[in-house]
Amino acid sequence: MSLLIGSLTIGFILSLLALGVHISFYIFDFPDITAEGSITLGAAITAVMLMKGWHPLLATPMAFFAGALAGAVTAILAMKFSINKLLAGIMTMTALYSVNLRIMGRSNIPLMNERTLVSEVEALSQKVFRASTVPLLHWEVSVRDLGQLILCPLLIALVALLLYFFFRTNLGTAMRATGDNAQMIRAQGVDDSKMIILGLAISNGLIALSGALLAQYQGFADVQMGIGMVVWGLASVIIGEAMVGTRDLGYTIIGAVMGSVLFRLLVAIALRWGVNPNDLKLITAAFVFLALIMPKLLPFFKARIRRLAHA
């Protein structure tokens, strides 16, 4: 049971990563690799601030701003200096590795004994439930886990709603149009590179926020924690897209969140089955590969089957 609750919670936390990847890859059509560095950046900033005794409610949002800065750097490299988009992301990501080490001062910061969002939630849940465990469907569940499982989706829902409303405003609509048809949006008087800078800032801000939450949840920030996160986010977005089956703005946002949670559940099941955790990234990459070629393969197989049926 605690495995299920744990995967759901991590799924919700990483849905911020999925939303960020959705914004850069799908809305702006910008293959942004900065994510691998900015998720660690968020974790690093928040961990250091928590260590210095800042309140978690102040330390966590700081991750957003740091991530936004990283995203803006990538976008400026790509748009103002006309550097290949992938390369711009790789450059920022590489630079962030050193930056993150500088911020943290070492490669790993444990947060078990600090005051974090997790410890706050634990205290709050214990106050509400007046116990340290409660029975849930015949299982004894720790109120800390339960509190996280309740509060995390609420936070994500808030962020998702804000994003939805933002993308329906004049500014947000212009941003969506930039990824769709840059020539058109320039002809409507919009500086498209400014839109992309702002868009990648929001995207990487969300990803860094996801890193800050993840570090607090797992109890440490680690300089390696970003590796493979872009593909992870992509896998979530692809699953989400398959689930909602439309490109309508609201549905794709919900899809990214649902995809992230479902993907995390699938991973938990795979691990339970005895899949070696070291193989996880290989499996994730293979999964994204399959998901990307499916739309091309399906018609081919269908045509084959039809021909066989006629013969």
Next chain:
Amino acid sequence: MLEVNGVRKTFHPGSVNEVRALQGVTLDIQDGSFTVVIGTNGSGKSTLLNAIAGSFLVDEGTLHLAGRDITLWPEYRRAALFGRVFQNPFSGTCPQLSIAENFALAAHRGFRRGLGWAVRGGLRRQVREVVARLDMGLEDRLDTPIGTLSGGQRQALTLLMATWQKPQLLLLDEHTAALDPKSADQIITLTEKIVTSERLTALMVTHSMQQAARFGDRLVMMHRGQLIEDLAGDRKKRVRAEELLERFEELRRSDLLDESAAEMLERCYV
């Protein structure tokens, strides 16, 4: 109103692909006029329009609009002054956004875009009313993505969007060339209706001699990056499509002559 002064543009200078697209073009467009630009393939007529719109910066010469020097303005900044319709009917609209959202983008051309709701009730009603006049049945489909519409429908909407905020100058770049004959006819009729009723200043590049003869109050012909003919007033009114075709044929023959003469000289002396 618009003053184009000695504008030159060379693409890929110094390479084998060097194209001298504009070789000193000077053109003065009067307020309220409807100027039609024609020319042979590769004459630089579309390049001229793009130079005015700011798709690239010119190598030499200046551009002034209503007294303001816009020579170095980036494309998006100039867009506050111009309405644009492209040759490709898919260039002027955002396929994934709905009809209403596309109009919301156009309604803010030249204004700051903030955190106000993009598709408001008031705008929606106005869009509905204007789109209904097209008689294409689109007024009930304001929330469908524009990408699901046909090229002709999208070009009609682009035209309405380009003139939603009254532009100082409407730039039309062969905007019927990629459409089927029936849609092309609808679009050119709609263009004339809007330009006359809104009293717009327009600059239209076209490939069609019929359109060139029928529309506008001034006709400019381009060849090899230069203006070679400028008909206004009565001379423009009298001009017929056949005459224009003859003039084109003449140009083609003189081009051939140039080449054969060069070949002959080469044979004799090299």
